[in-house]
Amino acid sequence: MERRSFHDEQSRNKRDSILLAIVVSAVLFALIVSISYLFDPSSVAIMVPLGIMFTGIYTWSSYQYGDKVVLMSTNAQPAEGNKYIYLNDTVEGLAIAAGIPKPDVYVMPSMELNAYATGKDPENASIAVTQGLLDTLDRQELEGVIAHEISHIRNKDVQFMTLVAVLVGIAGILSHMILRSWRFGGKRRSDKNNGSIDVLILGIGFLLAIFAPILSRLVQMAVSRSREYLADASAAEMTRYPDGLADALEKLGKHNRGDMKVSESVSHMFISDPNKTALDALYSTHPPIEERVKRLREM
Amino acid sequence: MIWTIVGAAVVIGGALVLIYVNYYNKIQTLSNRIEEAWAQIDVQLQKRYDLLPNLVNTVKGYASHEKEIFEGIANARAGMVTGSRQARVEADNMVSQMMGRLFAVAEAYPDLKAQENFKLLQEQLEGMENKIAYARQFYNDTVLDFNNVVTTIPGVWFAGGRGKEDFLEIPDEARTAPKVEF
Numbered sequence: 001m002e003r004r005s006f007h008d009e010q011s012r013n014k015r016d017s018i019l020l021a022i023v024v025s026a027v028l029f030a031l032i033v034s035i036s037y038l039f040d041p042s043s044v045a046i047m048v049p050l051g052i053m054f055t056g057i058y059t060w061s062s063y064q065y066g067d068k069v070v071l072m073s074t075n076a077q078p079a080e081g082n083k084y085i086y087l088n089d090t091v092e093g094l095a096i097a098a099g100i101p102k103p104d105v106y107v108m109p110s111m112e113l114n115a116y117a118t119g120k121d122p123e124n125a126s127i128a129v130t131q132g133l134l135d136t137l138d139r140q141e142l143e144g145v146i147a148h149e150i151s152h153i154r155n156k157d158v159q160f161m162t163l164v165a166v167l168v169g170i171a172g173i174l175s176h177m178i179l180r181s182w183r184f185g186g187k188r189r190s191d192k193n194n195g196s197i198d199v200l201i202l203g204i205g206f207l208l209a210i211f212a213p214i215l216s217r218l219v220q221m222a223v224s225r226s227r228e229y230l231a232d233a234s235a236a237e238m239t240r241y242p243d244g245l246a247d248a249l250e251k252l253g254k255h256n257r258g259d260m261k262v263s264e265s266v267s268h269m270f271i272s273d274p275n276k277t278a279l280d281a282l283y284s285t286h287p288p289i290e291e292r293v294k295r296l297r298e299m
Numbered sequence: 300m301i302w303t304i305v306g307a308a309v310v311i312g313g314a315l316v317l318i319y320v321n322y323y324n325k326i327q328t329l330s331n332r333i334e335e336a337w338a339q340i341d342v343q344l345q346k347r348y349d350l351l352p353n354l355v356n357t358v359k360g361y362a363s364h365e366k367e368i369f370e371g372i373a374n375a376r377a378g379m380v381t382g383s384r385q386a387r388v389e390a391d392n393m394v395s396q397m398m399g400r401l402f403a404v405a406e407a408y409p410d411l412k413a414q415e416n417f418k419l420l421q422e423q424l425e426g427m428e429n430k431i432a433y434a435r436q437f438y439n440d441t442v443l444d445f446n447n448v449v450t451t452i453p454g455v456w457f458a459g460g461r462g463k464e465d466f467l468e469i470p471d472e473a474r475t476a477p478k479v480e481f
Binding site for chain 1: 332336340419424426427428429432433434436437441471
């Protein structure tokens with residue numbers, strides 16, 4: 001029965017992705033045309049084909065390069081070399097168990113315990129884990145977390161989740177990246193004569209930051225929490241050891257303070273909420289860890 | 300009247316052909332997937348086969364008197380690439396057990412243990428052991444899917460006499476499948 005259910009999940013994600021692309025393209029196109037109409041009614045004749053072209057390119061490149069944007073925005077570096085043999089082996093083993101090609105593996109420098117998967121389909125997918133996760137979890141716990149991410153890839157959750165993050169949340173991702181580079185490296189660049197360009201980019205960063213929270217809320221509303229429970233269950237099936245993931249989740253809950261400072265537009269992709277905000281009390285982006293652990297322990 | 304009967308026969312015949320094609324393709328696809336799953340195991344067995352002499356030679360430099368273990372590994376290693384699938388997987392399991400003893404021996408030689416090359420080999424070989432276990436699991440999952448189709452109605456009518464495929468069994472498998480409900 002479980003095999004059937006992951007095929008169902010795949011077609012649900014495919015359908016959701018297409019629906020999302022259509023809705024976002026339509027809204028964007030309507031916005032472009034109506035704004036240009038307000039400024040100059042005669043410009044509509046040019047803006048309709050231009051708008052179609054723009055929304056088409058925007059949607060296509062979000063699908064095509066969304067994973068690269070997400071990886072860049074979370075500061076993920078490729079996991080290469082002898083230091084990461086063990087991580088790469090674990091990912092490869094579980095990819096074999098799931099019957100998918102081995103995803104690319106990335107490491108984020110944070111000491112929080114977290115991980116996510118992204119990609120446009122199971123053949124072009126990536127998994128990113130934090131350095132803290134590698135340092136803290138034991139073998140079975142790490143296998144549990146990786147199996148959870150592999151399940152997201154096999155179920156095609158990553159396709160939909162990446163598309164949502166980039167298509168809807170791009171303003172949040174961009175403003176986050178711009179403001180971060182300004183905070184950490186602004187001084188050394190602005191003493192050159194391209195200072196005015198820096199100011200312009202920074203201005204765009206602040207402008208986008210105004211829209212970011214609204215769009216991020218839309219992102220989170222689009223992503224249902226049932227995907228997390230399903231990926232947990234698939235991970236347990238794959239590793240034949242539900243307690244591995246349950247132990248890992250308990251460690252995540254105990255250890256993490258939620259200060260990874262990633263854009264809210266991508267926070268739904270992580271296995272545990274990377275940012276703790278005041279809004280969490282009203283609407284949490286992640287199902288409660290206690291409930292997930294309880295379900296795993298009962299398997 | 301006659302045309303009604305002819306029409307009904309054509310519709311029913313067409314439906315039967317469609318059902319046949321559907322099940323024929325399903326059975327072929329699953330059968331191909333079993334071969335794919337075996338190829339995954341084969342790749343890992345081959346890699347391990349190639350890497351083992353490096354490990355043995357490295358340890359030999361320090362503990363040349365452990366002849367019994369070296370011979371055990373050599374014998375089991377030869378079985379990894381010949382014989383039936385079941386026999387090859389069992390040979391690999393034997394290699395894992397002998398390797399466990401080899402690593403236990405290595406504990407007594409701090410110089411050997413500290414060697415970068417040895418550590419790397421140990422990590423790689425153990426990683427392959429894990430991958431083989433997962434590849435075997437995927438193989439057995441696929442065989443189960445195949446067997447479910449060819450032994451139940453209506454699949455069994457279209458299987459053309461194809462019987463069940465064998466699982467790859469490892470006697471002392473510690474992992475058992477948990478019950479998963481969605």
